[in-house]
Amino acid sequence: MNHVIRISGGALLALSTLVAAAKADELFKLANNQRISCSRGLAPGKLNTATCKSYTYIFNTRTSEYYRCQVSLALTRDNKEVINVQTDGSCSKKPRIFETDSHYAFDATETEPPNTNSFFGQGGYSIWAADTTQQKVRGCITISSGLGSDISKCLDMTFQ
Template identity: 75%
Template sequence: MTLPVAAEADEFKLSNNQRISCSRGLSPGKLTTASCRSYAYLFNARTSEYFRCSVSLAMTRDNKEVINVQSDGGCSKRERIFETDGNYTFDAAETEPPNTNSFFGSGGYAVWASDTGSRKLRGCIIIASGLGNDVSKCIDMTFD
């Protein structure tokens, strides 16, 4: 009698390194707008695919009341970090929000993934090119 082999289930993990950035602006007519955006990463520990997720909230008010609140959010799927399935860990970090010295616009983010069963670590940097697509490069770490 043979027992059926259980299919490996996907295991999703949330990154430990969420970030939030906020800004304020003044509009004509003494209106104040405050907006915040936060990013997080959901990682498939088996396949090394991940999702970059964002949530944003913008609030406009005058001196007496909140006039308008807008929110948005969602996740976009990214490519695998490793070519084969395994048992991986993951973390990510966002760059600082744009400033007057920001040449490439909103900047980019860094992704780190490792195999929990072997000494295997890959670091990736993803930068917005300013031309509508991202430039990405991953490097396998060496251990001296």
Template identity: 80%
Template sequence: MIRMHYGMKICFGAALMFVTLAPVAKADDFKLSNNQRISCSRGLSAGKLNTATCKSYAYLFNVKTSEYFRCSVSLALTRDNKEVINVQTDGGCTKKPRIFETDSSYSFDATETEPPNTNSFFGPGGYSVWASDNTTQKVRGCIIISSGLGSDISKCLDMTFQ
């Protein structure tokens, strides 16, 4: 009986702490971009093995601070004529800097270039980011490309309205 009473006190205390701290621990508002892309490639390996690799990107945007995360996921599947031999997955999100210097209420979208091709002079290509302030007429467009030297080059431009 004493143990049950003590257990109820602990549960009540934990519930009270959760209820009182929940508003303080409220996270910023995040929004997933609407423009996810996927690209896949196939190849033949020695011994008549087929390999398919798919990669997709998405963006998670903090609508208050204009910071964002570039997220990627990839899957590589190797098979022969009869069975799947190997499946490998990888992925994660990388935090990127703010687009606007001050907190507000922002909208956001991003898009990736196609996989390496003739339009991709410096490596795997890049992506573009568009963000707008929901409280005023303010839009910023950014293009981020790989320099081919291990770093990205990012330039943003505030849009003018005519």
């Protein structure tokens, strides 16, 4: 019986060490600020449509490349039943925030349209990234120019 307890204890210790090491070396991190926005519309014939969108960011903790991911669901119904459900979603790759590989942490947030912050169309977003091996933080803001392209600028923070 003692032999079984020792083997089980050793296996649990080895497993917890592997889990801790895997967590410390996670290459991709999911942003903590997922948002959802929904809109509702009325169509001829007493049809109701609700559309919801949600987004998040996936960040490569070694290279500082990131992806913006969005999922949407549209539901159309009349007074008695659901007529149609459509879903869509994808992730689009964005450029690196830092030029060199290191260990990075990040967070992201986004304005939701319609919003007073979205002057020229869909809302913008901000990304904050920090090099966890040194005191280095970069803040980036991206907004739509209203002319079919996004304008993105990043700034290194100074510490006083």
